[in-house]
Amino acid sequence: MDNKKINVLICCTGSVAALKIPEIVARLLQEKIEVKVVTTDRALHFFDSSTLSIPVLTDADEWKAWTKRGDPVLHIDLRKWADILVIAPLDANTLAKISNGICDNLLTCVVRAWDLKKPLFFAPAMNTYMWEHPLTYEQIEKLESWGYREIPVVEKTLVCGDKGAGAMAEVSTIVEIILEERGRLVTDR
Numbered sequence: 001m002d003n004k005k006i007n008v009l010i011c012c013t014g015s016v017a018a019l020k021i022p023e024i025v026a027r028l029l030q031e032k033i034e035v036k037v038v039t040t041d042r043a044l045h046f047f048d049s050s051t052l053s054i055p056v057l058t059d060a061d062e063w064k065a066w067t068k069r070g071d072p073v074l075h076i077d078l079r080k081w082a083d084i085l086v087i088a089p090l091d092a093n094t095l096a097k098i099s100n101g102i103c104d105n106l107l108t109c110v111v112r113a114w115d116l117k118k119p120l121f122f123a124p125a126m127n128t129y130m131w132e133h134p135l136t137y138e139q140i141e142k143l144e145s146w147g148y149r150e151i152p153v154v155e156k157t158l159v160c161g162d163k164g165a166g167a168m169a170e171v172s173t174i175v176e177i178i179l180e181e182r183g184r185l186v187t188d189r
């Protein structure tokens with residue numbers, strides 16, 4: 001067994017920042033990291049999953065995979081497979097769901113079933129108006145109380161033209177954080 005091998009599950013929600021998924025995946029593959037992507041249906045609007053050379057899994061895959069007792073339960077298999085879970089981008093809708101324990105699609109089921117002893121990072125992405133709503137702070141605080149780690153938003157001109165906080169962290173920041181965590185996990189093995 002290769003002790004340095006690490007499995008990263010990218011969970012992608014319906015923010016326009018999902019445009020960056022192909023770039024995140026490419027950078028991780030360059031680093032010889034095993035990657036799978038889980039997306040919500042909305043996120044698929046923002047990138048072409050057929051251009052990625054790795055599995056891109058949706059809610060439909062979860063339900064296709066199971067027809068009878070003994071068949072795989074995809075969200076549980078993914079939870080076991082992944083060493084690191086990264087929710088990027090995390091939109092306001094899925095942030096609200098996760099912070100309240102809702103699990104109504106493949107992505108939120110993986111997160112709900114996540115082993116709290118394993119690292120989970122989340123990179124929020126939303127319009128400044130949404131970002132500044134008090135709910136956002138409350139919900140992020142709840143995620144952090146469970147040990148999930150925030151990859152902070154940045155301030156810039158958003159795709160909608162507004163300028164302010166709420167944009168997803170740069171791809172380089174997200175990749176760097178994953179690589180640092182890989183270093184830690186590999187050292188501990």
Ligand SMILES: Cc1cc2nc3c(=O)[nH]c(=O)nc-3n(C[C@H](O)[C@H](O)[C@H](O)COP(=O)(O)O)c2cc1C
Pocket residue numbers: 012013014015016017040041042043090091092093094125126127130
């Ligand atoms: C063009 C477009 C861009 C969007 N960008 C964002 C975003 O950056 N952040 C966000 O929280 N919601 C954004 N939304 C709204 C979400 O897509 C919407 O809340 C959706 O229901 C999220 O579903 P999901 O969480 O299941 O992926 C956007 C919607 C559209 C139409």
